[in-house]
Amino acid sequence: EVQLVESGGGLVQPGRSLRLSCAASGFTFDDYAMHWVRQAPGKGLEWVSGISWNSGSIGYADSVKGRFTISRDNAKNSLYLQMNSLRAEDTALYYCAKAYHDYDSSGYYYFLFDYWGQGTLVTVSS
Amino acid sequence: SSELTQDPAVSVALGQTVRITCQGDSLRSYYASWYQQKPGQAPVLVIYGKNNRPSGIPDRFSGSSSGNTASLTITGAQAEDEADYYCNSRDSSGNHLNVVFGGGTKLTVL
Numbered sequence: 001e002v003q004l005v006e007s008g009g010g011l012v013q014p015g016r017s018l019r020l021s022c023a024a025s026g027f028t029f030d031d032y033a034m035h036w037v038r039q040a041p042g043k044g045l046e047w048v049s050g051i052s053w054n055s056g057s058i059g060y061a062d063s064v065k066g067r068f069t070i071s072r073d074n075a076k077n078s079l080y081l082q083m084n085s086l087r088a089e090d091t092a093l094y095y096c097a098k099a100y101h102d103y104d105s106s107g108y109y110y111f112l113f114d115y116w117g118q119g120t121l122v123t124v125s126s
Numbered sequence: 127s128s129e130l131t132q133d134p135a136v137s138v139a140l141g142q143t144v145r146i147t148c149q150g151d152s153l154r155s156y157y158a159s160w161y162q163q164k165p166g167q168a169p170v171l172v173i174y175g176k177n178n179r180p181s182g183i184p185d186r187f188s189g190s191s192s193g194n195t196a197s198l199t200i201t202g203a204q205a206e207d208e209a210d211y212y213c214n215s216r217d218s219s220g221n222h223l224n225v226v227f228g229g230g231t232k233l234t235v236l
Contacts (some may be wrong), residue, residue: 033223035223035225037227044210044212044227044228044229044230045161045163045169045212045214045227045230046227047214047224047225047226047227050223050224050225051223052223057221057222057223058223059219059221059223059224061224095168095169101216101222102175104157104175104176106176108155108156108157108176109155109156109157109216110156110157110159110174110175110176111156111157111159111214111215111216111225112159112171112174112175112214113159113161113169113171113214114171114180116168116169116170117168118168119168
């Protein structure tokens with residue numbers, strides 16, 4: 001059974017830092033890209049960052065670029081998100097998600113998040 | 127980056143058919159995936175690729191795509207289908223890891 005368990009959330013003051021972790025189990029962790037997706041209270045889903053299986057490729061949303069750093073440790077089956085210079089607008093439930101992508105028989109690319117954790121809440125407030 | 131646009135809210139009578147749409151330039155090149163999210167729960171994948179359902183997703187859920195628009199259709203909507211629905215796709219930035227979500231559609235089953 002695939003499990004993704006996030007931790008590290010909490011209340012933090014603006015401008016401070018926080019590090020989120022995601023412990024993965026039930027699949028071959030180093031075969032898949034992993035992502036962070038967040039959801040502000042009462043709002044929609046927002047992609048935050050993604051990292052390839054070997055950390056060779058990384059992407060960030062414009063809203064967090066330069067402040068957040070994604071990383072992974074395949075030996076520990078773990079995904080991380082280092083969040084610096086936190087702002088009130090970073091307040092959200094942060095989900096860890098397992099990604100999959102492929103091409104169909106017509107050559108069209110498809111992408112999906114097939115498993116999600118339950119999230120860890122980050123509140124940025126003074 | 128790119129954007130995906132969804133209608134904020136849609137309603138359907140119990141047992142009827144409803145279509146939820148998602149528009150965006152990236153959908154001309156990439157398929158959308160669709161997620162169902164109920165209050166207090168993590169999102170669940172319901173449709174991906176051309177029209178594929180993960181194991182356990184009822185066959186009343188289906189997907190289609192034309193031009194810059196992807197659609198999620200629920201044929202014979204049930205009360206338990208009341209939820210928020212989000213589309214998602216790779217964006218057009220050139221980085222295969224960069225993805226984007228639509229703003230979500232709140233489905234009410236009357």
